[in-house]
Amino acid sequence: MSSSQRPNQLFRNLNAKVASIPMILTALVVFVGGTAWTVLYSFTNSKLLPRLTFVGLDQYHRLWATPRWLVSIENLLIYGVISLVFSLVIGFILAALLDQKIRFEDTFRTIFLYPFALSFIVTGLVWQWLLNPDFGIQRVVRDLGWTSFSFDPLYNSSIVIYGISIAALWQGTGLVMCLMLAGLRGIDEDIWKAARVDGIPMWKTYLFIVIPMMRPVFITTLVIIAAGIVKVYDLVVAQTSGGPGIASEVPAKYVYDYMFFAQNLGQGFAASTMMLLSVVIVIVPWAYLEFGGRKRG
Amino acid sequence: MRYKYLTAAFAATVALNFAGPAAATDLEVTHWWTSGGEAAAVAELAKAFDATGNHWVDGAIAGSGGTARPIMISRITGGDPMGATQFNHGRQAEELVQAGLMRDLTDIATKDKWTEVVRPKSLLDSCTIDGKIYCVPVNIHSWQWLWLSNEAFQKAGLPVPKDWNEFVADAPALEKAGIIPLAVGGQPWQASGAFDVLMAAIGGTDTFLKVYKDKDATFAAGPEIAKVFKAADDARKMAKNTNVQDWNQATNLVITGKAAGQIMGDWAQGEFQVAGKTAGKDYTCLPGLGLNEVIATGGDAFYFPLLKDEEKAKAQVVLAETLLDPKTQVAFNLKKGSLPVRGDVDLNTANDCMKKGLAILAKGAVMPWTDQLLSQDTQKQKEDLFSEFFAKPDMSLEEAQKRFAGIIGSAD
Numbered sequence A: 001m002s003s004s005q006r007p008n009q010l011f012r013n014l015n016a017k018v019a020s021i022p023m024i025l026t027a028l029v030v031f032v033g034g035t036a037w038t039v040l041y042s043f044t045n046s047k048l049l050p051r052l053t054f055v056g057l058d059q060y061h062r063l064w065a066t067p068r069w070l071v072s073i074e075n076l077l078i079y080g081v082i083s084l085v086f087s088l089v090i091g092f093i094l095a096a097l098l099d100q101k102i103r104f105e106d107t108f109r110t111i112f113l114y115p116f117a118l119s120f121i122v123t124g125l126v127w128q129w130l131l132n133p134d135f136g137i138q139r140v141v142r143d144l145g146w147t148s149f150s151f152d153p154l155y156n157s158s159i160v161i162y163g164i165s166i167a168a169l170w171q172g173t174g175l176v177m178c179l180m181l182a183g184l185r186g187i188d189e190d191i192w193k194a195a196r197v198d199g200i201p202m203w204k205t206y207l208f209i210v211i212p213m214m215r216p217v218f219i220t221t222l223v224i225i226a227a228g229i230v231k232v233y234d235l236v237v238a239q240t241s242g243g244p245g246i247a248s249e250v251p252a253k254y255v256y257d258y259m260f261f262a263q264n265l266g267q268g269f270a271a272s273t274m275m276l277l278s279v280v281i282v283i284v285p286w287a288y289l290e291f292g293g294r295k296r297g
Numbered sequence B: 001m002r003y004k005y006l007t008a009a010f011a012a013t014v015a016l017n018f019a020g021p022a023a024a025t026d027l028e029v030t031h032w033w034t035s036g037g038e039a040a041a042v043a044e045l046a047k048a049f050d051a052t053g054n055h056w057v058d059g060a061i062a063g064s065g066g067t068a069r070p071i072m073i074s075r076i077t078g079g080d081p082m083g084a085t086q087f088n089h090g091r092q093a094e095e096l097v098q099a100g101l102m103r104d105l106t107d108i109a110t111k112d113k114w115t116e117v118v119r120p121k122s123l124l125d126s127c128t129i130d131g132k133i134y135c136v137p138v139n140i141h142s143w144q145w146l147w148l149s150n151e152a153f154q155k156a157g158l159p160v161p162k163d164w165n166e167f168v169a170d171a172p173a174l175e176k177a178g179i180i181p182l183a184v185g186g187q188p189w190q191a192s193g194a195f196d197v198l199m200a201a202i203g204g205t206d207t208f209l210k211v212y213k214d215k216d217a218t219f220a221a222g223p224e225i226a227k228v229f230k231a232a233d234d235a236r237k238m239a240k241n242t243n244v245q246d247w248n249q250a251t252n253l254v255i256t257g258k259a260a261g262q263i264m265g266d267w268a269q270g271e272f273q274v275a276g277k278t279a280g281k282d283y284t285c286l287p288g289l290g291l292n293e294v295i296a297t298g299g300d301a302f303y304f305p306l307l308k309d310e311e312k313a314k315a316q317v318v319l320a321e322t323l324l325d326p327k328t329q330v331a332f333n334l335k336k337g338s339l340p341v342r343g344d345v346d347l348n349t350a351n352d353c354m355k356k357g358l359a360i361l362a363k364g365a366v367m368p369w370t371d372q373l374l375s376q377d378t379q380k381q382k383e384d385l386f387s388e389f390f391a392k393p394d395m396s397l398e399e400a401q402k403r404f405a406g407i408i409g410s411a412d
Helices: A012-041 A058-064 A067-099 A105-117 A119-130 A137-143 A160-185 A189-197 A201-212 A215-230 A234-239 A251-261 A267-296 B004-021 B034-049 B065-076 B094-098 B104-112 B122-127 B152-154 B164-176 B189-202 B205-212 B223-238 B245-253 B266-273 B310-324 B326-335 B352-363 B375-390 B397-410
Strands: B025-033 B055-060 B084-088 B136-139 B144-149 B178-182 B260-261 B281-285 B301-302
Touching: A012 A201, A012 A267, A012 B301, A058 A067, A058 A267, A058 B136, A058 B144, A067 A160, A067 A215, A067 A251, A067 B004, A067 B084, A067 B245, A105 B260, A119 A234, A119 B281, A119 B326, A137 B178, A137 B223, A160 A215, A160 A234, A160 B025, A189 A201, A201 A215, A251 B004, A251 B065, A251 B375, B004 B065, B025 B065, B025 B094, B034 B055, B034 B266, B034 B310, B034 B326, B055 B326, B065 B352, B094 B205, B094 B310, B104 B310, B122 B136, B144 B152, B144 B266, B152 B164, B164 B178, B164 B189, B164 B223, B164 B260, B164 B266, B189 B205, B189 B223, B189 B260, B189 B375, B205 B223, B245 B266, B260 B310, B281 B352, B301 B310
Parallel strands: B025 B055, B025 B084, B178 B260
Antiparallel strands: B084 B301, B136 B301, B144 B260, B144 B281
């Protein structure tokens, strides 16, 4: 074959390339372009409408001096750790239990996954009622006779973020369970047989053999949960609107409130840039280890 | 042959399409009047506009101004403007006007002599930017009212208080009777508004203007404002058992006698009216908390985005004129519980509370409100501070005042 007949690299798989043009454009223009635009305008004093009057780092100075932003960050950390740890642990335990070849597995799976079919708004409203001291759990228990029982996390500044986490866990664990179950089913039956022959107890098999083998599933789950944590907004809006006071504010809500309610785009952009930065700080080292390492190895 | 019929049919539909708007122009009007009393009031405006042969397309956005304004603004800046939209006159639409997105109404205003009929004059001033008029004020809303439930005081065996100080003194007795002394809903603007009312009532008009108009941060950190924070602390203690979010739910606590009072603007009156309560008998209202009888001339106004469609632009003029029409003004404001923007209308049917307001207005005891003095950015920071303050009993007065002075110092 002469080199002139060799198809140009650019035109190989032409159909596939043409088909992916819209997505490439979307990624470049909407994601990358939008991000760059936001970062650029976060250095301006844009109010209701964007305008290019640069004020340096003023917006960032103000941001980090704002108590509400600091509360938001703290809440996000607490909420993040809780949802990450508990949804992984509970999700895995549920999956392991379902994996014991029990009866009515389908029914249980449906029950556990069902909350995931609800949006965060609906979840938030349901739990707002459940946790309302005048109508919900507290009222029911008091009516049963324990009159001093008190359970009103949504109305107590110091624990409100845990109340919100409960709703998030209720909604999200089902999905984690399903992913884990799929991972467990992917483990070869022979591994279990070998472990049994060697007399390894079941919990040890799970902990030291099965879980390390499920690494890809865990990573997928981790990414899904982590993305959900950073963008949490609707759940808080539905349950408490950030209250009592500013006790359950989250960064995404700060961005929205300052961009639209306060008509201060610059401040909102600065906050969203900080959110992006925090994601980048977490994602980049991980992606480097995960993908960069494998190529070399 | 068939082709011919088809063309004829097609032509007919086209003709019909053109004929449609000429007869009655649809004009979409967005607003955030969705509670019972408010909806009844806006229906009056729609009725009056429909009577002119046009058609009012109602674009109500639920969730109060804070939710509605971003939607309205993004529609206007996004190139899908409505025919007309509500804002609180003052600085909320300032940048939209500066960006040239709003229609200049100066011609209509001069023709209809708005400067002569609209009272007090400061209302039109808030609609004026660079010497041009951009909005039609429709009502005067003042924040400075204390609404008291006569029933609640009767239950606690107390006379209805005459001012804020008496009310504070009554709080322990009310609590003993199982009544929440003061209802403050969880929406941030309620806490922030209540504080402003306290400042105007306890500090007086000059103090209020010095802080919000001159933005004097040293003054805001001083002893005069410390007194206001002391009062806000009383309010915080009295309100600690309110477990509701929306303002009308809080008003409802007062209507049903579960709470003794609420600091809320005169829009609360619409709720009392819908509930069939009589001013003076079932409830009492104290303008300026009974301490400083001045009312703020905040309120609602309609802005008209610049439209390309000529038919609609004509309908905008009709709507602007309808809104200021004496008959519409009376019908609308009676339902809304607010004061009309013209002095020459007959309000014999007004109730006790509205008459109190009208008397204060006639005396000329008016002052501007924060919507006119502060940017939305500053307002939001204030809301964040006061919603935290009201929800956190252990936040010290000194810390709150320090942060307040900081906000005033950087205010615009």
